[in-house]
Amino acid sequence: MSEEPQLEARLESQEEFEPPASFVEQANVTDESIYREFEENWPEAWERAAELLDWEQDWDQVLDDSDEPFYEWFVDGKLNACANCVDRHLGERADQTAIEWVGEPGGTRTYSYAELHEEVNAAAAALRELGVEEDDVVTMYMPMIPELPIAMLACARIGAPHSVVFAGFSANALAERMQAADSEVLVTCDGYYRRGDALDHLSKAREGLEQVEDVTTVVAKRLGADAPSAVEDEHVYESVVDPHRGTEVDPVTRDAEDMLFLMYTSGTTGEPKGVKHTTGGYLSYTAWTSRAVLDIDPEDNYWCAADIGWITGHSYIVYGPLALGTTTLMYEGTPDYPEKDRLWELVDSYDVTQLYTAPTAIRAFMKWGTEYPERHDLSTLRLLGTVGEPINPRAWRWYHEHIGDGSCPIVDTWWQTETGGMMITTLPGIGTMKPGTAGPPLPGISADVVDTDGTTVDPGEGGYLTVDRPWPGMLRTLYRNDERFLAEYWQEHSDTENDNWVYSPEDGAKIDDDGYITILGRVDDVVNVSGHRIGTMEVESAIVGVEGVAEAAVVGADDDVKGQAIYAYAITEAGQTETDEFRREVIAGVEDAIGPFARPAEVVFTPELPKTRSGKIMRRLLADIADGEELGNTSTLRNPGVVEDIQQRVQERETE
Numbered sequence: 001m002s003e004e005p006q007l008e009a010r011l012e013s014q015e016e017f018e019p020p021a022s023f024v025e026q027a028n029v030t031d032e033s034i035y036r037e038f039e040e041n042w043p044e045a046w047e048r049a050a051e052l053l054d055w056e057q058d059w060d061q062v063l064d065d066s067d068e069p070f071y072e073w074f075v076d077g078k079l080n081a082c083a084n085c086v087d088r089h090l091g092e093r094a095d096q097t098a099i100e101w102v103g104e105p106g107g108t109r110t111y112s113y114a115e116l117h118e119e120v121n122a123a124a125a126a127l128r129e130l131g132v133e134e135d136d137v138v139t140m141y142m143p144m145i146p147e148l149p150i151a152m153l154a155c156a157r158i159g160a161p162h163s164v165v166f167a168g169f170s171a172n173a174l175a176e177r178m179q180a181a182d183s184e185v186l187v188t189c190d191g192y193y194r195r196g197d198a199l200d201h202l203s204k205a206r207e208g209l210e211q212v213e214d215v216t217t218v219v220a221k222r223l224g225a226d227a228p229s230a231v232e233d234e235h236v237y238e239s240v241v242d243p244h245r246g247t248e249v250d251p252v253t254r255d256a257e258d259m260l261f262l263m264y265t266s267g268t269t270g271e272p273k274g275v276k277h278t279t280g281g282y283l284s285y286t287a288w289t290s291r292a293v294l295d296i297d298p299e300d301n302y303w304c305a306a307d308i309g310w311i312t313g314h315s316y317i318v319y320g321p322l323a324l325g326t327t328t329l330m331y332e333g334t335p336d337y338p339e340k341d342r343l344w345e346l347v348d349s350y351d352v353t354q355l356y357t358a359p360t361a362i363r364a365f366m367k368w369g370t371e372y373p374e375r376h377d378l379s380t381l382r383l384l385g386t387v388g389e390p391i392n393p394r395a396w397r398w399y400h401e402h403i404g405d406g407s408c409p410i411v412d413t414w415w416q417t418e419t420g421g422m423m424i425t426t427l428p429g430i431g432t433m434k435p436g437t438a439g440p441p442l443p444g445i446s447a448d449v450v451d452t453d454g455t456t457v458d459p460g461e462g463g464y465l466t467v468d469r470p471w472p473g474m475l476r477t478l479y480r481n482d483e484r485f486l487a488e489y490w491q492e493h494s495d496t497e498n499d500n501w502v503y504s505p506e507d508g509a510k511i512d513d514d515g516y517i518t519i520l521g522r523v524d525d526v527v528n529v530s531g532h533r534i535g536t537m538e539v540e541s542a543i544v545g546v547e548g549v550a551e552a553a554v555v556g557a558d559d560d561v562k563g564q565a566i567y568a569y570a571i572t573e574a575g576q577t578e579t580d581e582f583r584r585e586v587i588a589g590v591e592d593a594i595g596p597f598a599r600p601a602e603v604v605f606t607p608e609l610p611k612t613r614s615g616k617i618m619r620r621l622l623a624d625i626a627d628g629e630e631l632g633n634t635s636t637l638r639n640p641g642v643v644e645d646i647q648q649r650v651q652e653r654e655t656e
């Protein structure tokens with residue numbers, strides 16, 4: 001640990017930054033009255049967001065809350081998301097760049113809005129020809145290549161919800177998600193480049209498909225190996241798309257509440273949750289927040305350095321920015337290849353105006369040193385953003401000074417897969433910034449920090465973050481599982497008898513006298529590694545799936561760069577020796593079940609796990625042990641004697 005928490009906390013309370021005048025002068029939102037307007041005119045004020053889009057038919061009602069918490073937004077409104085992200089820009093901006101794509105080994109692909117329109121239409125026609133009908137779920141298992149957003153938009157065009165599975169997921173995880181969604185069409189690719197290597201992706205996809213029946217697959221050729229596929233129902237992207245070039249496919253009229261996409265995310269149980277987002281509410285919300293928070297204008301060269309396989313990329317690489325008709329940059333590779341200045345080189349050469357990235361990346365840049373950004377002209381940047389995990393004040397200041405040259409506001413945006421878009425952040429042209437603190441809830445968002453009884457905590461006290469009013473971008477349910485939707489998000493803090501519905505994000509937080517919210521991290525069994533949400537139960541079930549493991553407990557341990565790292569404790573079965581080789585098998589088990597990004601940073605073999613008298617594993621205690629912290633009273637454990645033994649084993653691992 002390099003940070004001194006107390007010192008950090010003190011600096012945090014001392015420091016405040018005002019939005020720079022140069023930014024305010026041109027900002028999209030500068031009038032503080034917007035907060036009052038939303039307050040006094042709620043929910044109608046949300047029409048402002050919907051009005052950013054083109055509707056085929058206007059809504060009759062802004063919000064229908066007759067069946068809480070199954071809210072409906074912009075009721076009876078009709079629109080098509082693809083038409084809003086592509087077609088409607090053709091008039092004014094046909095030749096403007098919509099997507100600027102940069103490959104890792106160099107090489108770029110630029111799509112003007114007119115070209116994007118052509119690509120998306122051809123892909124939509126191809127999907128239709130392959131049998132995709134309205135409301136069929138199409139899965140995409142792809143890295144950061146242009147065919148991914150093209151396929152997403154093509155699905156939106158024909159009213160087929162997409163379910164994008166991050167390319168780092170394993171074959172098994174892909175199969176599990178396809179089965180859960182009953183998805184029979186997969187768009188994937190042959191491979192991609194990562195740190196100079198050409199990675200095979202198709203073998204992983206094919207391996208996953210062995211577990212799913214009757215799937216038609218489309219394979220984009222990123223690596224270009226041209227061996228025709230011998231696999232049944234597998235088609236090369238070009239061979240199915242090219243014949244449709246020049247074809248126009250009418251955008252299907254969708255209801256505001258029709259599903260735009262599904263995104264699987266991790267929760268407390270081992271089974272991933274299919275978060276359902278809609279066409280009208282989600283698109284209005286992402287467009288609105290892209291405009292108000294990221295300050296996006298059509299003239300911008302905007303860059304969100306996330307992966308489209310996660311919600312950040314859906315909302316703020318694809319849907320929000322394209323709905324506003326801007327230029328969105330997409331980069332295939334990692335920030336340290338070929339050199340650690342790759343991001344800054346791209347900011348320089350593409351005159352990037354806004355950069356949106358994650359604290360874990362910023363902490364890595366900090367570690368690499370200022371020489372890398374100093375090599376480049378970053379003066380086109382006017383706004384910086386972060387998302388995914390709390391940003392420590394030291395990283396905030398570094399980002400502000402060394403990337404923003406002290407003249408860019410930073411928006412620290414708290415939100416989740418479930419919220420669809422940003423919820424808590426300062427507005428960059430209005431709000432005083434406090435490093436380490438996300439900020440107040442956005443206009444129209446009502447959030448609070450409460451104790452277990454639902455009472456608002458005093459300023460500075462820790463509690464549970466809650467959201468007590470619906471918003472257009474919210475998830476509507478968990479796919480085919482209303483019960484779990486109610487149980488996971490609405491049970492804990494709602495007072496259903498009095499019809500007072502409160503959404504639980506499962507984050508700890510505190511609030512200050514100005515109403516600024518600081519996020520303290522997850523309160524459920526979810527670990528946030530480099531901004532990726534990983535359920536400890538998922539990792540535990542992967543580990544106990546390895547032959548020779550009897551029991552496992554997984555916790556998040558502090559990590560200087562990643563925020564948290566996965567720390568696993570495992571009890572071996574009798575007869576299984578605790579060798580390094582077996583440790584590698586355990587790690588491989590996690591890679592197979594979930595993917596390499598969920599790989600435990602450490603596996604400690606232990607004879608027992610600390611348990612309460614009722615038999616519950618004390619994960620908090622295991623996390624403290626992993627962090628080398630002093631432990632409180634352990635006498636309430638059923639087996640207090642085990643603690644010292646585990647501590648010793650952890651120390652042994654660390655000195656190894």
Ligand code: WT7
Pocket residue numbers: 265311312386387388389390391412413414415416417418438505506507519521522528531532533
């Ligand atoms: C969890 C959601 C939102 C897209 C990326 C992650 C954490 C997110 C912040 C922030 C502190 C943050 C929360 C949240 N988180 N943004 N600005 N400050 N924590 O999406 O996988 O759905 O994870 O990420 O813990 O609950 P996700």
